Amino acid sequence: MLKQEINELLTQTGPGTPMGAMFRQYWIPALLAEELPEDDCPPVRVKVLSERLIAFRDSEGRYGLMDEFCAHRGVSLWFGRNEEGGLRCSYHGWKYDVTGQAIEIPSEPDERHSALCAKIKLKSYPLVKIGDVLWTYMGDPATTPDLPQWEFARVPADQSFTSKRWQECNWLQALEGGIDSSHVSWLHSDGLKNDPLFKGAQGNKYNLADRKPFFEVVESDGGLFIGVRRNAEEGHYYWRITPWVMPSFTMIPPRGDHPIHGHFWIPIDDENCWVFTYDYHPVRPLSAAEVQAMREGKGVHNEFVPGTYRPLQNKDNDYMMDRAAQKRGDTYSGVKGISMQDASLQESMGPIVDRTKERLVSTDSGIIMARRKLWRAVEALRDEGVTPPGVDVAHQEVRSAAVVLPKDQSFIEGCADDLRVRPGEKHASV
Ligand code: FES
Ligand SMILES: [Fe+2]
Numbered sequence: 409m410l411k412q413e414i415n416e417l418l419t420q421t422g423p424g425t426p427m428g429a430m431f432r433q434y435w436i437p438a439l440l441a442e443e444l445p446e447d448d449c450p451p452v453r454v455k456v457l458s459e460r461l462i463a464f465r466d467s468e469g470r471y472g473l474m475d476e477f478c479a480h481r482g483v484s485l486w487f488g489r490n491e492e493g494g495l496r497c498s499y500h501g502w503k504y505d506v507t508g509q510a511i512e513i514p515s516e517p518d519e520r521h522s523a524l525c526a527k528i529k530l531k532s533y534p535l536v537k538i539g540d541v542l543w544t545y546m547g548d549p550a551t552t553p554d555l556p557q558w559e560f561a562r563v564p565a566d567q568s569f570t571s572k573r574w575q576e577c578n579w580l581q582a583l584e585g586g587i588d589s590s591h592v593s594w595l596h597s598d599g600l601k602n603d604p605l606f607k608g609a610q611g612n613k614y615n616l617a618d619r620k621p622f623f624e625v626v627e628s629d630g631g632l633f634i635g636v637r638r639n640a641e642e643g644h645y646y647w648r649i650t651p652w653v654m655p656s657f658t659m660i661p662p663r664g665d666h667p668i669h670g671h672f673w674i675p676i677d678d679e680n681c682w683v684f685t686y687d688y689h690p691v692r693p694l695s696a697a698e699v700q701a702m703r704e705g706k707g708v709h710n711e712f713v714p715g716t717y718r719p720l721q722n723k724d725n726d727y728m729m730d731r732a733a734q735k736r737g738d739t740y741s742g743v744k745g746i747s748m749q750d751a752s753l754q755e756s757m758g759p760i761v762d763r764t765k766e767r768l769v770s771t772d773s774g775i776i777m778a779r780r781k782l783w784r785a786v787e788a789l790r791d792e793g794v795t796p797p798g799v800d801v802a803h804q805e806v807r808s809a810a811v812v813l814p815k816d817q818s819f820i821e822g823c824a825d826d827l828r829v830r831p832g833e834k835h836a837s838v
Contacts, residue, residue: 410763421675422458432547437684458677472506474532508532540570557801560686568688578760579681583673586658589636590771605707609664614646630803634774635819651806654798659808662837679759710747727752805829809836
């Protein structure tokens with residue numbers, strides 16, 4: 409349970425809010441690189457941290473992210489013309505470069521033109537392609553951190569796949585689903601048996617057999633390692649360890665030799681978020697069959713309303729709930745697919761869940777510690793200017809792991825090496 413004011417502190421990320429200030433300390437995913445596929449392609453509207461922005465790629469391949477609205481009289485630049493090194497407003501032809509600087513005001517007399525242009529600059533943020541993602545940093549330019557080092561974005565292109573989907577609830581309740589390992593044995597029990605990106609792993613057996621997982625949560629430099637243990641063979645436990653790096657990166661523990669996957673949960677505004685979902689293998693290319701399955705919405709990906717990033721199963725169609733499949737036991741909740749099983753339940757809590765009413769239990773310990781860590785970091789930044797965990801790129805070099813350990817061994821000692829990035833070495837997985 410949280411006090412109402414703490415719930416507001418953690419869920420509000422617009423300009424001027426304390427949590428918004430914290431999100432603005434990090435490089436965060438803004439959109440997929442596939443959305444700006446070529447030079448001079450159509451601009452894309454991007455709303456992130458409650459700011460309405462426009463992203464574009466100019467004639468020289470430079471990326472820009474700036475205020476969506478023209479400095480002249482506020483027209484949306486989405487209607488603009490992306491041509492000859494800049495984005496031109498369709499109303500009176502004012503033109504901006506990727507930094508938001510006005511470079512042409514064609515109606516003005518020549519003698520006034522350059523002085524006027526020099527005075528007009530839209531708010532803008534850097535936009536950088538790393539892996540399949542275009543990243544932005546929306547904070548003070550003087551404290552721009554090093555570029556992101558997440559392994560999924562840094563491995564060769566054929567080893568990684570990223571999708572994104574719109575989720576209609578606050579970022580924090582989506583993130584909390586990502587660090588709540590206990591729901592897997594119920595909500596996703598069908599996926600462990602049937603999904604091509606999950607099935608066949610030895611670990612699935614332990615997952616399905618032991619529905620009373622024990623949580624052990626350990627602080628890391630960038631956030632937490634959330635360890636969850638279930639019974640394995642005599643004298644052993646099966647451990648699944650989920651890293652959470654602040655503010656909103658999570659990595660699901662792997663299964664067998666399947667690629668590893670996870671999420672970035674990025675606020676669009678306080679009642680919506682983008683879920684960036686990555687899948688990568690540290691040492692081998694993804695197979696054609698794996699990529700095909702990801703494109704078809706298997707694993708932790710999903711199908712889309714054509715031409716959009718809205719899931720095909722969404723709250724307007726009750727996520728295509730199938731009561732007969734639920735009754736037969738094909739799915740536990742009646743909703744198909746891991747990500748839509750999660751999204752349907754998280755959205756059902758309302759846009760911002762009232763955390764003053766919840767009744768937390770032992771399996772919520774990861775969530776409790778993550779909230780506390782966020783809350784402490786938000787206050788330290790606001791009150792003392794302390795840079796939060798996760799900004800330092802060394803904090804980003806983490807991996808999830810799924811291992812079997814002797815009962816007397818703690819996970820943090822038993823697999824310390826497995827929880828950091830080891831280039832060229834496979835992830836630890838059973
Ligand atoms: S409103 Fe954009 S040029 Fe006039
Ligand atoms: Fe889930």
